[in-house]
Amino acid sequence: MTRDETKLLYASTHEWADIEELDGVKYATIGVSAFAIEQLNDLVYMDLPEVGREVESGDELGEVESVKAVSPLYSPVSGEVVETHGELPDELEKLNSDPYNFGWIVKVKVSNDSGMDTLLKYEEYKKQCSESA
Amino acid sequence: MSLDQTLQEVVDRSQQPTLRFYGWQEPTLSLGYFQSNSERGTHQASQSSACVRRATGGGAILHHRELTYSIIMPQAIGRIGPSTELYREIHASLIAALLPLGVVLSPFHRGDQSCLGNHCDAFLCFQRRTSEDLILNGYKVVGSAQRKSKASILQHGSLLLNASQYAPELPGINDLLNYSLQFDDVVEAVLRSLSSCMGLTWREKDFTSEEFERARSIGKARFNRQSWLLRR
Numbered sequence: 001m002t003r004d005e006t007k008l009l010y011a012s013t014h015e016w017a018d019i020e021e022l023d024g025v026k027y028a029t030i031g032v033s034a035f036a037i038e039q040l041n042d043l044v045y046m047d048l049p050e051v052g053r054e055v056e057s058g059d060e061l062g063e064v065e066s067v068k069a070v071s072p073l074y075s076p077v078s079g080e081v082v083e084t085h086g087e088l089p090d091e092l093e094k095l096n097s098d099p100y101n102f103g104w105i106v107k108v109k110v111s112n113d114s115g116m117d118t119l120l121k122y123e124e125y126k127k128q129c130s131e132s133a
Numbered sequence: 134m135s136l137d138q139t140l141q142e143v144v145d146r147s148q149q150p151t152l153r154f155y156g157w158q159e160p161t162l163s164l165g166y167f168q169s170n171s172e173r174g175t176h177q178a179s180q181s182s183a184c185v186r187r188a189t190g191g192g193a194i195l196h197h198r199e200l201t202y203s204i205i206m207p208q209a210i211g212r213i214g215p216s217t218e219l220y221r222e223i224h225a226s227l228i229a230a231l232l233p234l235g236v237v238l239s240p241f242h243r244g245d246q247s248c249l250g251n252h253c254d255a256f257l258c259f260q261r262r263t264s265e266d267l268i269l270n271g272y273k274v275v276g277s278a279q280r281k282s283k284a285s286i287l288q289h290g291s292l293l294l295n296a297s298q299y300a301p302e303l304p305g306i307n308d309l310l311n312y313s314l315q316f317d318d319v320v321e322a323v324l325r326s327l328s329s330c331m332g333l334t335w336r337e338k339d340f341t342s343e344e345f346e347r348a349r350s351i352g353k354a355r356f357n358r359q360s361w362l363l364r365r
Contacts, residue, residue, distance in 0.1 A: 012211050013283065039214040045167040045190075058283075065167045065190040068265055069215035069279040069286075132211045 003100040005034070009116075010125035011076040014039075015061075016100065017119060019077070019110070026110035028077045030061070034099045035129045040066040046089040049106060053081045057115025061106060073105065078114050083107040134163075134187060135352035137203045137287060139344050144285040148207040152327065152335055154320045160197040160299050163187045165258070165278065169365045172256050179299045186362050189289045191278035192258035197297035198305060200319050204327075205287045215279055216286050220265040222331055223288060227267060227275060230326035234314065236306055238267040238275065259293060259303045270309045292319065 008016040014036035018029040037043070045065040055061060055075040062073045084106050088095070095103045110116075120128065140151045161183040164170065167190055173179070179195055206219060228238045241262050255261050258276040267275035277290035293305035294314060307314055328335055340348070355361050 014211070014213055036213050041214055047167075063166075066214055068191065068220070068263060068277075069281060070166050070188065070190045071213060071281040072283075074283070128211055132209065 001101075005100050006122040008100070008122065009076065009119035010122070011074060011119060012128060013074045015074060015076050017076040018104075019116075026077075026079075027082070028079070028108045028110055029104050029106075030076060030108060031099060031103045031105050032064075032073060032095070033125070033129075037095050037099050037103075040064060040069075040071065042067045043092040043095060046092060046105075048084040048086070048089065049081050051081055051084060054111075055079065055081065055108065057118075075108065076119055077108055077110050077116060079108040079111040081106050082109045134185060134356040135348040136340065136344075137205075137289070138188060138351050138355075139340075139348040140203065141205050141280070141282055141285055141287045142347070143344065144205040144207060145282055148284070150207065150333060151203075151205045152324075153203045154323075155201050155203075156316060157196040157201070159183050160195065160297060161185060162299070163194050163196060164362075165189065165191040165193060166280075167365065168193060168256075170363050175256050176300075178301060182299045184362060185356060186364070187278075187289060189278035189280045189287065191276070192261050193256055194258045194276065194291050195297050195300035195303070196291065197299055198293075198295035199297075200292040200294065200316055200323075202290050202292070202323070203287060204290075205285050207284060208281070208286045210283055212286075213281070215265075216288075217265070219279070219286060219288055220277065223277070223290065223327070224265070224267055224275070226326045226330040227292065227323060229330055230322040231306075231319075234318075234322060235312070236269065236310065236314075238269055240264060241266045241268050241273070257300060257303065258291070259300075269306060272304055272309060274306050274309070292323075294319070 008018050010016050014033045016031050016033050020027050043064050043066050047063045049061055057078045059075050060072045061075040064071055085104050144151050162179045164186045259273045266273045274293045277288055280287045295305040295307045296303055
């Protein structure tokens with residue numbers, strides 16, 4: 001399956017969320033947008049959260065180091081981390097070419113909708129990016 | 134480190150820039166956030182020094198005969214990645230501060246053959262080279278790294294005054310120019326220059342008891358824990 005970036009939701013802090021529902025439970029697959037990866041410039045390290053960790057929308061989910069800066073990644077949703085993309089920290093160069101498929105970082109089982117109403121649709125997010133570039 | 138995190142939390146809320154100069158109680162090696170503690174084994178001279186892990190990235194710094202600064206600037210939510218503008222502003226200020234003292238610093242340019250050491254993954258920060266470093270007579274004497282939060286950016290920097298016995302391969306400004314610049318002289322010159330170059334008026338302020346309390350709590354939970362130092 002190939003993710004369509006225009007169908008994803010985005011946090012103002014540049015994380016994308018692909019939200020699916022399974023047996024009445026929402027799951028969010030989360031990554032970092034192509035715009036952010038370009039701005040971060042040469043990622044060298046990434047920290048992933050532990051599976052089982054509970055996060056609130058806006059909490060730190062992990063960290064990345066690009067040349068000369070450490071930047072936190074934030075969770076766009078509230079819930080429990082149920083899966084992490086363990087290969088990603090060793091293959092960060094692939095984020096540049098495939099941020100929306102290979103570049104997924106974590107999956108979160110959504111516990112409630114708090115913060116979801118602040119997520120941006122693709123067009124709104126693109127507007128934010130063009131204003132901050 | 135705990136005080137710097139406390140200050141960054143304050144700036145996140147207040148949106149007021151903060152600048153802090155500090156020295157260290159004992160010679161201390163600070164590892165970059167993502168560095169492995171096991172890499173310490175590759176550097177014999179610093180084996181007996183104290184050691185901490187920073188929240189900023191980059192290579193290890195031996196804090197002994199140097200000036201450490203932290204500057205925290207508000208940043209709009211949505212800004213991401215390193216702030217090259219902040220690096221440039223600070224470094225322009227440092228260049229301007231030290232010029233009247235006869236110290237001619239210049240930014241590193243890739244391909245500069247006269248520049249000694251050029252390993253992007255060297256253990257010590259001062260043996261790495263990027264365009265955000267300042268060079269004197271081929272040696273890096275100012276190194277820095279940043280950490281973003283949601284609404285601010287922290288820049289840590291170190292200005293090397295003299296070589297330390299814990300990192301004797303790294304000469305400081307005084308060694309390179311046969312000078313005897315003191316910590317306080319440099320702080321005064323840098324503070325003046327940061328004000329004029331950045332167009333900011335800095336107001337001296339002590340930490341509040343609440344800020345000390347918050348820093349103690351951060352230290353207990355993070356920077357003072359062995360698990361934080363050994364996390365990689």
